[in-house]
Amino acid sequence: MHISSGRWVYGLFLALVTAVLWGVLPIWLKEVLQTMDPVTVTWYRLVVAGSLLFLYLGANRRLPAFRPLGARGRWLVVLAVGGLTGNYVFYLIGLKMLSPGTTQLVIQVAPVLFLLSSLFIFKESFSLGQAFGLLVTILGFGLFFNQRLEELLTSMSQYTLGVLVILLSAFVWTFYGLAQKQLLSHWSSAQVMMVIYLGCAALLTPWAHPMELLSLSPLQGWLLLACCLNTLVAYGAFAEALAHWEASRVSATLAVTPLVTFASVALCAGLWPDHVQPEEVNWIAYAGALFVVLGSALTALAPSLLRSWRARRAVTSLASSE
Numbered sequence: 001m002h003i004s005s006g007r008w009v010y011g012l013f014l015a016l017v018t019a020v021l022w023g024v025l026p027i028w029l030k031e032v033l034q035t036m037d038p039v040t041v042t043w044y045r046l047v048v049a050g051s052l053l054f055l056y057l058g059a060n061r062r063l064p065a066f067r068p069l070g071a072r073g074r075w076l077v078v079l080a081v082g083g084l085t086g087n088y089v090f091y092l093i094g095l096k097m098l099s100p101g102t103t104q105l106v107i108q109v110a111p112v113l114f115l116l117s118s119l120f121i122f123k124e125s126f127s128l129g130q131a132f133g134l135l136v137t138i139l140g141f142g143l144f145f146n147q148r149l150e151e152l153l154t155s156m157s158q159y160t161l162g163v164l165v166i167l168l169s170a171f172v173w174t175f176y177g178l179a180q181k182q183l184l185s186h187w188s189s190a191q192v193m194m195v196i197y198l199g200c201a202a203l204l205t206p207w208a209h210p211m212e213l214l215s216l217s218p219l220q221g222w223l224l225l226a227c228c229l230n231t232l233v234a235y236g237a238f239a240e241a242l243a244h245w246e247a248s249r250v251s252a253t254l255a256v257t258p259l260v261t262f263a264s265v266a267l268c269a270g271l272w273p274d275h276v277q278p279e280e281v282n283w284i285a286y287a288g289a290l291f292v293v294l295g296s297a298l299t300a301l302a303p304s305l306l307r308s309w310r311a312r313r314a315v316t317s318l319a320s321s322e
Contacts, residue, residue: 011245014237015253021234023260026100027268028223028230029092031275035220036212038092041227043201043208045088048228049235050197053190064191073186076179080192081199083176088200090169097162101279104261105144105289106163110170111251112137112296114177118251121178129298136295143288147281181242189239197231219275255296258289 032041057063066074087110095103112134145152152160176196183192216224241250268276 011241011243011250012253014241015245015250016256017237018234018241019254019257020260021230021237022254023104023257024264025227025230025234026095026103026261027264027276028227029095030100032216032220032224032227033092033096035215035217036224037209038089038096039204039207040209040212041092041224042085042088043204043210044213044224045228045231046197046201046204048225049232050194050201052232053194053197053236057190057194062188062191064187064195069186073183076183077195077199080176080179080183080196081203083172083174083179084196085200085203086172087169087176089204090165090172094162094166094169097158098166099265099277099279101258101262101265101281101289102144103162103166105141105258105292106166107170107173108255108258108292108296109167110173110177111254112299113170113174115251115299117174117178118181133295133297133299136298137292138295140288140291140293140295143291144281144285146284146288180239184239184243189236189243193232193236193239249301252297252299252301255293259293262286262289 029041054063069077091103091107094106098106142149148159151157152163180192180196187195213221213224238250238254241253262279265276265279269278
């Protein structure tokens, strides 16, 4: 069982880096998807990121060895590759149907599922505060979709299908996250990500169309490169954060990702209106997004907050008795 190193400040920094990079990523991807299909975009991201990691690890003679993994470790690799491949492809399919902000908010279900799964697998406790956080999160989603709630519940429109595809993306990402965390017991975060990236790329190769690269505009080409580097840095930071900080606290930090996306969309829509469209949501929806973030963070942090409160209360009681 993997145990965090306890370097929480470093873990917090890495988690924030991940949140910011994930927050701006759907804006870049939305532009690239106008010309390139989701599978090919994903293939390029994985090939570039995996190849760079391979060159780096090879130059430092740190390429991972598979023999120490054993049968269980190899199955974890298969689970991680399948989970991340599904997450990437389903996410981009959903992004083509939805706005960046909506996509990023719905994918927020992934850290919550990851947290709930971690509670079961890593034997972390589930408190009343976490249950309250889940209720706040659910309320937030209800408020966010206030303008289209009837559509979501009564029809299979493109909007509804997009939301369902993003939920599927969040679900399969959970398998990747859990498997990846266990693989950190055998390999470094860079080794884990190299194997997963190249494994995912190999899995997608039969369905990729690399020549679509020639159809991209210069702007789309640079954005695709940015997406590839984002993949390398963001997931590398996420993997390293899990090595140094508890899964619950990493999940809480990642809860701010939708806010980064909404702020980035608003800024880019003002600066480049021909490329980025503003979010068509009302103030109730924005309030709902804030509730989702607060609820997700509370769900993740409730046990730590409760322990801190009990510790302070115990110290206060001891001091008063003396």
